[in-house]
Every structure is written in structure tokens, then in C-alpha cells.
Amino acid sequence: MSDRLRNGLTVFMLVILAASAFAAGYLTRELTNGRGASSLAQAEQDDLALFQEAWALVEGNFLGALPDSRQVTYGAIRGSLATLDDPYTVFVEPAAREVERERLQGSFGGIGAYITRSEETGEVLLEPIPGNPAEAAGILTGDVLLAVDGQDITAEMTVPEIVELVKGEKGTSITLTVRHPNATETVDIDVVRADILLPSVVFRLLEEDPTIGYIALSRFSGESSNEVGAALQELLGQGATRFVLDLRQNGGGLRDAAVDVADHFLNNGPVLYLDSQQEGERVFNATDETLAPDQPLVVLIDSGTASASEIVAGALHDRERATLIGNSPTFGKGSVQLVFDLSDGSSVHVTSARWLTPNRQQLDGQGIAPDILVEVTQDDIDNGRDPVLERAAEYLRDLSLAPTP
Numbered sequence: 001m002s003d004r005l006r007n008g009l010t011v012f013m014l015v016i017l018a019a020s021a022f023a024a025g026y027l028t029r030e031l032t033n034g035r036g037a038s039s040l041a042q043a044e045q046d047d048l049a050l051f052q053e054a055w056a057l058v059e060g061n062f063l064g065a066l067p068d069s070r071q072v073t074y075g076a077i078r079g080s081l082a083t084l085d086d087p088y089t090v091f092v093e094p095a096a097r098e099v100e101r102e103r104l105q106g107s108f109g110g111i112g113a114y115i116t117r118s119e120e121t122g123e124v125l126l127e128p129i130p131g132n133p134a135e136a137a138g139i140l141t142g143d144v145l146l147a148v149d150g151q152d153i154t155a156e157m158t159v160p161e162i163v164e165l166v167k168g169e170k171g172t173s174i175t176l177t178v179r180h181p182n183a184t185e186t187v188d189i190d191v192v193r194a195d196i197l198l199p200s201v202v203f204r205l206l207e208e209d210p211t212i213g214y215i216a217l218s219r220f221s222g223e224s225s226n227e228v229g230a231a232l233q234e235l236l237g238q239g240a241t242r243f244v245l246d247l248r249q250n251g252g253g254l255r256d257a258a259v260d261v262a263d264h265f266l267n268n269g270p271v272l273y274l275d276s277q278q279e280g281e282r283v284f285n286a287t288d289e290t291l292a293p294d295q296p297l298v299v300l301i302d303s304g305t306a307s308a309s310e311i312v313a314g315a316l317h318d319r320e321r322a323t324l325i326g327n328s329p330t331f332g333k334g335s336v337q338l339v340f341d342l343s344d345g346s347s348v349h350v351t352s353a354r355w356l357t358p359n360r361q362q363l364d365g366q367g368i369a370p371d372i373l374v375e376v377t378q379d380d381i382d383n384g385r386d387p388v389l390e391r392a393a394e395y396l397r398d399l400s401l402a403p404t405p
Contacts, residue, residue, distance in 0.1 A: 077348070086351050088337055094345030095160050110167045111174065112196040113139055117159055124153050124162060126178065129196065137191040140180055147177035168193045200224045203231035205238055212396055213240030214389070217261070220253030220308040225260035232264060232291045242296040242396045244389065245312075248326065252307025255336060255355075259284045262315045265322070267293045271315045273360060274336065276353035286315075296399050297322040298392040301370055306331035313368055314357035324368065325392050327376040332367035 059066060067075070077091045092100065112132020116125050124145040128135035145153055148165040168174065176189050200219050206212040213235030215228060235243070245265075252258075262271045266286035274282045299313050299322045310330050316322035336353040356362055372395065374388045 074346075081348070088333070088335055088349065089351045090349050092347045092349065095164075097341070097345060097347045099160070099163075100347075109170050109193055110196045111137075111139075111176075111191045111193055113166075115145070115159055115163055115166065122155055124157075124159070126176075129199070132196055133191050133194050137189050139176070139178065139189060139191070142181040143178040145176060145178055146186055149175050150177075170195050198223075199227060201227035201231050203235060205235065205240060206244075206393055209393055209397060211239060211241045211400075212244060212393055213238075213242070214244045214246065216246035216248075217250055217309075219250060220255075220257035220261065222254060222257065224253070224257045225264070228261050228264055229291060236292070240295075242400070243292060244298050244300060244392050244396070245316075245322070246300040246389070247305045247309040247313055248300050248302040248388070249304035250306070250309040251304060251331075252309055252333070255308060255311065258308035258311040259286075262312045263287055263289070264291045265293070265297060265316060266290060266319055269319060270358040272311050272358070273356040274353050275356065276336075278352070296396055298395060299324050300388055300392060301326035301328075301330050301368065302388075303328045303331055303367075305368075307333045310334065310363055310368060311355065314361065314363065317368060317371075318358040318361070323372065323395065324370045325372045325374060325388060325395065326370040327374050327388055329367035329369045330363070332363050332365050334363035 074091065074093065081089050081091055111134040112129045113134035114127040114129065116127070117123070118125055126134065126139055126143040126145055127141045128139045145162070147153060148162070151165065153162060166174065166176075170193055172193050174191050174193060176191060177186055178189060179186050198221070200221050200223065201215060201217055203213065203215045206214050213232070215231050215235070217224060217228060232243075259271045263286040267290045268286055268288050271284045271286050274284065276282070297316065299316055301309075301313055301324055305313060305326075310333065313322075313324060313330060317324050334354055334356070335351045336355055337349040338352045340348045340350065342348065354362065354364065357368075361368075372391060374391045376387055379385075380387055
């Protein structure tokens with residue numbers, strides 16, 4: 001076996017053995033005495049020898065290129081976690097972890113533009129985020145990015161690699177060479193990087209009924225509660241007396257952000273119960289600092305409403321604070337993951353607890369069914385119709401017409 005892989009394979013086996021011990025429940029009294037520890041050490045040595053025997057055969061006979069030690073280590077971690085048979089206990093490599101961290105924080109240092117690659121032409125396209133430096137500097141939606149600080153954008157570059165070129169510290173300048181839509185000439189645009197907010201909220205008064213405030217929440221980041229609060233205050237100031245909270249295709253995010261968002265609509269009382277092996281049962285309560293404690297409320301859900309979104313939908317439903325309207329039950333993810341950042345920037349996400357709604361409903365694999373089920377056809381999608389939102393507006397209008405008891 002080559003020295004190049006020996007270190008990686010040693011790490012591989014240590015990870016495998018550690019995960020196997022965890023999965024098999026080695027936290028027993030036997031480990032506290034010398035005989036148990038000695039037996040386990042011998043078993044580890046035997047397993048390592050077996051693996052080295054197998055890998056030596058692979059190394060000597062495999063036709064293709066062998067992975068480097070880092071690839072072996074990453075593969076070892078993934079393989080170890082797979083033995084736990086839990087889809088949410090996962091390993092995340094450094095680049096993906098950085099994107100995830102920024103998404104959950106709700107901000108990062110950059111120019112404030114979405115970067116995509118066209119499937120049709122292969123060109124790298126820009127879309128400025130309103131109110132951020134790229135827009136202020138003159139970047140237009142549909143601009144083709146050709147170079148960053150003189151470095152050409154090539155077909156071989158991935159979007160994450162290009163994003164890394166564009167990102168940087170607040171206050172530093174970057175020159176983007178772009179071609180505006182329908183133009184033939186290129187132009188250099190200087191952009192000063194700043195702390196970029198990634199808005200998770202879109203809100204407006206419904207055109208068909210300006211007494212209904214509509215708030216769409218795309219994820220639960222560190223800024224989401226403040227954004228929802230600001231949206232509520234703005235809509236209340238514009239005369240909204242009823243609300244729609246749209247959680248469709250919201251895959252979740254931070255648990256505490258979900259509790260804080262629910263708190264905008266609840267007065268005291270439980271938002272969720274958390275059941276973990278380390279702490280037992282813990283309750284998260286709403287406060288009495290509530291922006292919309294009793295205004296009629298509808299929450300829109302679908303199969304993409306998951307995790308933290310289900311915390312909010314479940315709390316508002318169980319507390320009889322909102323009516324759920326959608327075309328399907330929610331996703332059904334009722335577990336909580338702890339995220340452990342590793343020394344190289346990667347991370348391990350470990351399922352550590354399960355949460356229950358205020359009525360102690362467990363949602364894993366079940367989800368929450370809508371109170372009002374609405375059919376959405378392909379024709380609706382093709383023609384840009386939203387029958388779920390239309391039904392929500394109709395429901396809220398009917399509430400206002402109902403006689404007061």
C-alpha cells in the first residue's frame with residue numbers, strides 16, 4: 001500500500017469504527033473496564049487489518065485513478081453516516097457548507113447579485129438583488145458576466161467557483177466585465193462590496209382586496225423574524241386587517257427563527273416541544289410581544305413546506321390561530337439537527353432531537369394536512385394562476401361577511 005493513501009485509510013477506518021461504535025451502542029458498562037476496552041481495541045485492529053488487506057488488492061489491481069487521501073476521508077465519513085440509516089445525518093463539504101452558512105445567516109460580503117449559468121447558451125448571467133451594490137453600480141438583470149478583475153470566465157468554471165471570485169470583504173472593490181442584454185459591446189463596471197442581505201420575505205397588499213396583507217417567507221434565516229415583523233408593521237400601516245402567510249416551498253432553516261416568526265402571531269403559550277436524549281423534553285413558548293395576535297390569518301402550505309416551516313404551521317394550527325390551506329400535506333420532517341463545523345470548513349449534521357407541535361403531534365413522515373384542500377392543475381401552473389392563494393382570499397373575505405355572534 002502506498003504512503004499516499006495509508007494516512008487517509010487510517011483516518012477512514014477510525015471514522016468507520018467510531019461510527020460503528022456509536023450506531024451499535026457501545027456506550028455500555030463494558031467499556032469502563034480494562035477487559036472491554038482491550039477487546040474493543042483488538043477488534044479495531046482486526047477491522048483495520050481487514051480493510052488494509054482489501055484496499056491493497058484494490059490499489060494493486062484497479063484500472064482507474066485512485067482517490068487522494070482527502071477524498072478517501074470524505075468518502076469514509078459519508079459511508080459511516082450511511083450506516084445510521086438517517087437521511088438527515090449528513091456530511092457537507094466546505095464549499096457547500098459556506099453557502100449554507102450564508103443562507104442561514106441571511107447576509108454575506110459581496111456585490112448583491114444572483115449568478116446563474118444559462119442552460120441554453122452556457123453564458124453566466126447576473127441578476128442584481130434590489131437595494132444592493134450591484135444594482136446601484138449599474139448591473140442589469142440578464143447581464144452576461146465575461147470577466148472578474150480581468151480574469152476571464154470560462155466554460156469550465158462552475159457557478160460556485162465564479163461566486164468565490166465575486167465574493168469578498170466589505171469595502172473592497174471589484175471590476176466586472178459584462179455585456180448588457182441586447183448589446184454587442186462590453187463594459188467594465190466597478191462595484192464596491194458590502195454586507196449583502198438575502199431577503200427571505202416578499203409582501204404586499206392583495207390587489208383584489210387591499211385589506212388582506214400577503215407575506216411570503218422563503219426560508220428561516222437569522223433575519224427572517226425581523227423581516228416578517230417589518231412586513232407586518234408596514235402592512236398594518238397600509239390598512240391590512242387580515243393576513244396570508246405563504247410557507248409553500250419553504251424548506252425550513254433555523255429553529256429559533258421559526259419560534260420567533262410564530263411569536264408575531266401568538267400571545268404566550270407553547271410553540272413547540274423539543275424531545276432530545278440529552279435534555280429530555282423542553283418547551284419553547286411565545287411571548288406577549290405580538291404584532292398580530294388576533295387578526296384573521298391563513299397559512300399556505302404544500303409538500304415543500306418542511307422542518308422549521310412545519311413548526312410555524314403546526315403551532316398556528318394547533319393553537320387555533322390560523323387556517324391551513326394548500327394542495328397537499330406538508331413534507332413531514334419533525335427532527336432537529338445539530339451542525340458541527342470541522343477543521344477544514346466542512347461540517348457534520350447530526351439528528352439530535354425531535355419536535356412536537358403544541359398538541360404533541362409528531363410529524364416525521366406524516367406532515368400536516370391542510371384544513372382546506374385545493375386542487376392545482378397543470379393548466380393553472382402553465383397559465384400562472386394560483387388557486388390556493390385565491391381560495392385563501394375568498395376564505396378571508398367570507399370571514400369578514402360572517403355575522404358576529
